[in-house]
Amino acid sequence: VLEYLCKSVVTSMNDSIDSKDEREQALIDVIQAAGLQEFDLIRLLTLARQAQFWRVCEIIYAEKNEYDLILECYLNDGHRRLELFRYIRTLWPALDERERSKVHSKIMDNFLTIIETDSFKAFKLFCIFFQMDLGKVLKLIGKNEKAEYGILKVSKF
Structure with missing residues (x-):
């Protein structure tokens, strides 16, 4: 069953996306019915x-308390990438110091991707939620003009 649901059969782009979503939901249903154990x-x-x-x-990562790896799931899932910001804000208060460190490292590893996802939400995440100085954010952006423009544009609000 696992192999069948996880196989990738592409006949057309739209069919592939719909079929993938349906197969993923079917696998989630099987997991919920049987239990991860x-x-x-x-x-x-x-x-x-x-x-x-x-x-x-x-x-699976939630079961193993690997919250930093859950961030990768949001970043890799084009349908849910924007939900990353809500996930971080909701998750953060419940984490212990070790878990916060791992999650923060993963966030910083994906700094530019997060900014390119939504520069306004990224600005709020880094400069307000994590209380990073705008200068530090710009320094971390480096020579990525698109990300720099996005942050500078929203920092004017």
Whole structure:
């Protein structure tokens, strides 16, 4: 069942996206019905990553308290990338110091991607939520003109 749901059959772009979403939802339904304990999580995670089933990966990472890896799921899932900002704000207060450090590192590793996702929400995340100085944010952006423009444009508000 796992292999069938995780296989990738492409007949057309729209069919592929719809079919992928349906297969991912079917796998989530199977996981919820049987429970994660019924699966070899390493194998399930490998198949889910290959199929780019990021919601399935998120379920597994949540079970293992690997919140930093859940961030990758949001970043890799084009449908849910914008939800990353809400996820971070909701998650942050519940994390202990070690978990916060791991999540913060993952955020900083994906700094430019986060800014390019939504510069206004990224500005609020880095400059207000994490209380980073605008100068530090611009320094981290470096020579990425698109990201720099996006941050400078929204910092005027």
